[in-house]
Amino acid sequence: MKHIRNFSIIAHIDHGKSTLADRLIQYTHLVEDRQFRDQILDNMDIERERGITIKSQTVDLPYIDENGQEYQLNLIDTPGHVDFSYEVSRALASCEGVLLLVDAAQGVEAQTLGNLYAALEHNLVIIPVINKIDLPVADVERVKNEIDDELGLDPDSAILCSAKEGTGIEDILKAIVERVRPPKGDAEKPLTALVFDAHYDSFRGTIVSCRVFDGTVKQGDTIRLMSQGTTYRVEEVGVFRLNREPQKELTAGMVGYIIAGIKTVSDTRIGETITLDTRPAPEPLPGFKDVKPVVFSSIYPIASDDYPSLLEALEKYKLNDASLVYQKDSSAALGQGFRCGYLGLLHLEIVQERLEREFDQSIIMTAPSVQYRFYLDDGTRLDVDNPLYYPDPGTIERSEEPYIRASILIPERYVGVVMKLCMERRGVNSQMSYPTPGRVEVTFDLPLAEVIFDFYDRLKSITQGYGSFDYEMIDYRESNLVKLDILVNGEKVDALSILVHRDNARERAVRVCERLKNEIPRQQFKIAIQGAIGGKIISRSTISAYRKDVTAKCYGGDITRKRKLLEKQKKGKKRMRIVGDVEIPQSAFLAALKTDDE
């Protein structure tokens, strides 16, 4: 056990976490150079494109120091986004140390701080690593100052590195061996293993990634998942190299995997404690939480006959993503679909993109919503994440919406615009601190609903990319909520209804009306688009009728051409939704539901 080191790399988005992981793997010769594929750990397309790790993967790095002593360095990769902070916390609970990666040009950012706090909470050894020192704009001295002032860490302990060029890698490996504590634990005690990740494999079922704290687990054992009480027979245990390598057993201190006929990833929980059924541990490991979705939206197939195929895609997708929840939903305008719950806006985007790309689905997603609380006059509380279930406003005594605490780190010159943005978004309780000269940390309590409505994009654009952002959920607060309906020629388009703060209702209504006006093609009659609260119209736009749709000539060749055009239009019509008599193309729904400005 004294030759094992368990560690993670934590960093703000884009500070080079994946590149560093690749270098470590390459350096420890786990992969032949010729096999080496950049960013081996991030193997999903979306992850590659966005440069973020969504699903973490773990790998054991064999390392031999200068005295010939062999070490087992377990790199526990973590998801790189604030939506997945619970998953990150479980990965960190499985480690004894972290590499805190800071970009030599960008310096300390909001998520660097968030990550640091998380690591401190778990009492981990922190090794600061300044990455990208090869960049011409790298400013190592400034970053060292920030590490000192903003993070409170010893700047002299920072290791300089360029993961891209491969410099500093040896120093990092050495520091892991020297500074990170070997794991503690007792192989003879009852088994406690912490589940920090789970993947679905179509041949083997769920592959559970875990850290063994005490005890031993091997093939043939019957394990028990302590929060659920379910038991499984272990088929295989092993460690992660680039492929899974079966082992005789996993014992205290080790990081590895268990395959035990667990059908789907949803049958396990991240943070679950595994013990032996015959000799259970008295207590599960601390920190388990059943994560609940915080952002909700509905997914509909663009062509209604594609519903069965969407259902199948969601079922398949769900095999590998336990955090997505969904149930049937239906809309008069869009037909049958699903109401889905996500960990955050990024999670929502990932689900959308993967359904489209990997599962080849054409979908319409309704506007993201948070979960509101309505206290009714009969003394009950109704939790509503779907505008469809908005209660009769006459029965509502008061309503509440979830708040987050946002932490925004910016160069001082952007304080004004950021304050303005947060105030516009109903931010309260602002605080400011100056961790280093020229830099400001602004914290605000903000309604979550405001953050999931184009907040990231706005923040990025007003700070020209210099603003970084982190948040945590805090509480529910009283709010003046209304349901905004959109009507097309007097008929409600239910899929476009949103729950919104009264102060924002008009602006949102005007925006949706304008966008629909631009996207719904003119038809042979006038179309009125209205935004309404209850029976009261608060915005309106009109699409004038077109007056003719006829081409003058129709002789020999024209007939074939016209028929082909009609066949095409007929196909396109299948993708249109009819509300009243109005044909609404899919693009209109997409435009109306888009959260960004342009």
Place this chain on the structure above:
Amino acid sequence: MWRSRKALSLQPSRQTMNRTDLPGLYVHVPFCKTKCPYCDFYSVTDTSLVDRWCTALLQEARMYPGLGEFDSLYIGGGTPSLLDDRQMTELILALGGIFRFAPETELTVEMNPDDVTREKLGLYRSLGVNRISLGVQSFAEDEVRFLCRRHTAQQALSALEAVAGAGFREYGIDLMYGLPGQSLGAWQVTLERALSFDPDHLSCYQLTVEGNTPFAGMAKEGKLSMPDDALQAGLFVKTSECLTGAGFLHYEVSNFARGKERLARHNVKYWQHTPYLGLGPSAHSFTGRKRWWNVRDVTLYLKTIHSGHMPVEGSEELSSSQMNMEKILCGSRTLWGINVRDITPPLSEERITGLCDSGFITVEGQRIVPTLKGYLFADKLPLLIS
């Protein structure tokens, strides 16, 4: 009546047989002295190829032996009237030797006003031509210039006078409207001028910017300011009201006839799915199920025929749903509308009632007939109906 059906069956189906008559023959003359910037019919300005085209065309005609009688021959283009007397004589006489024509066959030649002379008209009459279609387009000098026609408005007037007085069984005038800057009043003047010659037939085409024409290029550069669709709709309605008021039948979106006997017999075949044979580059042919079209290139046409092959570029065999669609699309543009018994599966009654209520169609027995408002949306109507 049919000598043989083995080479190609141009026999109309029973249904069309009930309504109309025999197949039509179309000859495409792919030459113009100058190209008009709005026109997308196929033609070239190299008239040195006319003789070779004529020889090839007759050769193509002989590739369809054993056909039955036709009751229309339409010589269109291009500009048929640019053929000289010898060429036109040869063409018509030779076709008469190759194919069989029923008594009272409609024989139309399209003419450009600047080609019209009394001598030419006399020759056409002696060749059996009984219908002239005169491409006037406009009587307003500025409009004629805008359309880059070879004739002046004055020439159009004298040509019309000559045609009207030449003793043909029928003659028709082609006009264009919806030109940039054209007012309702200006169009009314043109229409009335045309009516003053008492024609049997009027084709009034709303200017359409067709792809791959000089106008399309101008439109793309924003140099063509077409009337807005409210004005276009107004012009369309005015045309119909003015001509039906003068006793004309608005029997197709762009076509008006002085009574049922004066319909353009040949063109009606296109809209009623009556078979027709088209000869010449880019010409289309139709058997009632199968449609094919010739290459859109004179040189290639000449070469292909010279090597003994049919100059066919492509073909299609209509499935029953495609046939349905075409019946609906043609019916949406014509006075005889759609015979609901022709359409399977049957159309939705609810939709038909809805379209009646909103004034797009009327139902007359088994027929769904577009109203004037229906004509205005003829391109959209098939989607609303089916």
